[in-house]
Amino acid sequence: xxxxxxxxxxxxxxxxxxxxxxxxxxxxxxxxxxxxxxxxxxxxxxxxxxxxxxxxxxxxxxxxxxxxxxxxxxxxxxxxxxxxxxxxxxxxxxxxxxxxxxxxxxxxxxxxxxxxxxxxxxxxxxxxxxxxxxxxxxxxxxxxxxxxxxxxxxxxxxxxxxxxxxxxxxxxxxxxxxxxxxxxxxxxxxxxxxxxxxxxxxxxxxxxxxxxxxxxxxxxxxxxxxxxxxxxxxxxxxxxxxxxxxxxxxxxxxxxxxxxxxxxxxxxxxxxxxxxxxxxxxxxxxxxxxxxxxxxxxxxxxxxxxxxxxxxxxxxxxxxxxxxxxxxxxxxxxxxxxxxxxxxxxxxxxxxxxxxxxxxxxxxxxxxxxxxxxxxxxxxxxxxxxxxxxxxxxxxxxxxxxxxxxxxxxxxxxxxxxxxxxxxxxxxxxxxxxxxxxxxxxxxxxxxxxxxxxxxxxxxxxxxxxxxxxxxxxxxxxxxxxxxxxxxxxxxxxxxxxxxxxxx
Numbered sequence: 147x148x149x150x151x152x153x154x155x156x157x158x159x160x161x162x163x164x165x166x167x168x169x170x171x172x173x174x175x176x177x178x179x180x181x182x183x184x185x186x187x188x189x190x191x192x193x194x195x196x197x198x199x200x201x202x203x204x205x206x207x208x209x210x211x212x213x214x215x216x217x218x219x220x221x222x223x224x225x226x227x228x229x230x231x232x233x234x235x236x237x238x239x240x241x242x243x244x245x246x247x248x249x250x251x252x253x254x255x256x257x258x259x260x261x262x263x264x265x266x267x268x269x270x271x272x273x274x275x276x277x278x279x280x281x282x283x284x285x286x287x288x289x290x291x292x293x294x295x296x297x298x299x300x301x302x303x304x305x306x307x308x309x310x311x312x313x314x315x316x317x318x319x320x321x322x323x324x325x326x327x328x329x330x331x332x333x334x335x336x337x338x339x340x341x342x343x344x345x346x347x348x349x350x351x352x353x354x355x356x357x358x359x360x361x362x363x364x365x366x367x368x369x370x371x372x373x374x375x376x377x378x379x380x381x382x383x384x385x386x387x388x389x390x391x392x393x394x395x396x397x398x399x400x401x402x403x404x405x406x407x408x409x410x411x412x413x414x415x416x417x418x419x420x421x422x423x424x425x426x427x428x429x430x431x432x433x434x435x436x437x438x439x440x441x442x443x444x445x446x447x448x449x450x451x452x453x454x455x456x457x458x459x460x461x462x463x464x465x466x467x468x469x470x471x472x473x474x475x476x477x478x479x480x481x482x483x484x485x486x487x488x489x490x491x492x493x494x495x496x497x498x499x500x501x502x503x504x505x506x507x508x509x510x511x512x513x514x515x516x517x518x519x520x521x522x523x524x525x526x527x528x529x530x531x532x533x534x535x536x537x538x539x540x541x542x543x544x545x546x547x548x549x550x551x552x553x554x555x556x557x558x559x560x561x562x563x564x565x566x567x568x569x570x571x572x573x574x575x576x577x578x579x580x581x582x583x584x585x586x587x588x589x590x591x592x593x594x595x596x597x598x599x600x601x602x603x604x605x606x607x608x609x610x611x612x613x614x615x616x617x618x619x620x621x622x623x624x625x626x627x628x629x630x631x632x633x634x635x636x637x638x639x640x641x642x643x644x645x646x647x648x649x650x
Contacts, residue, residue: 177225186242195562198540199271214267261291272329283326316380323357361386414438414457421541434541437463
């Protein structure tokens, strides 16, 4: 449990917000439901299910068809916990399949030129400000043709001439492919920490890795600027290479070399991320996808992947990141403290720890590691013999109910299933501020927190000087000067640092 305080040296101490890091136990499985079973505009839901986006006004899901070429809208049926497909409820089709690109799906080259020869797919759908923002990527862009990645469409799918695009998000520092898939909202309390960005966008893994990231990647996204400012402003927050100094999680084959090495717990060459959420009232950004938990194997027989990279067995997977760490990367000014170094922050759990930070170094996008990962075990999984097809292909979130929707491929014959989780996190209470006093330019604060016996305390003074300490008693002291001090207290029973500079 986390509590933010804004502290003036004159001891005006209003509470600002509360937050916590989401843990596996905070996600409760509610069950699954089936997608519509018929054909609509001559297209069925078979082989589809990627890029799902929640639409709050209709309490519905937008969803992509086979190969991400068309979009539809469907209802949300009541989920049922069962291992029998026949016991699941079936959603209704609300809007039939439409090519919302209006024939422009291939036009992602420079200046809107077509990129042909390899399939272009819509990647993610994000409803924002009365419009639909959609990403597009080239599946196997070995020639690095794609230069554009997003477009805008209306929410009534069959409305003609409301396609607006294609547009570029971000400059040439990173390939546009690193931003061309999943999107999510940034809670209002966190936007100042990311340059006012109301959303994130990103893409990870995928064919021709140089166009994306060897690990979960995210960038700031300003939907209102798309089509107005070219390119739309965007800054990469996390990004990883598969070799060299930026290979935070190890090289391409580390742990997968066939020599009996243990599988990499964070990534494999077979991994894929297809959704991200940033739940309100928390400090967590959750990436959803598929993780290969076995040794790397290239063009190996089923149930691996005869066509390319495999790392059987595969898991539906969550990579959980601390938003404070992401904010430190975004700022591009946060320097590692001795307490960060001692606690293993930013490099905690890095495999094989070849990205080494020292005290005084500046945090970069490849220095950030998840604070936790976990498998999503569901009672219905695909029964196809080709395990490579058993992917988590979409994820989205309803902030009003706290429900998370994930789409899994080939779980209902050739159709996807939608699984539902309830995110139950405590966003109030927890750490309660008790006292503050200043003696000889040293601020001493105290608090109560029945849920924890260890805490991480962070102080940012006048927006620049930061202190981060771990304590096992409910008090801490910092040297201060006249000005404003930003305090964040995180209850942490494990005693392991999990957090960064305060965002308030």
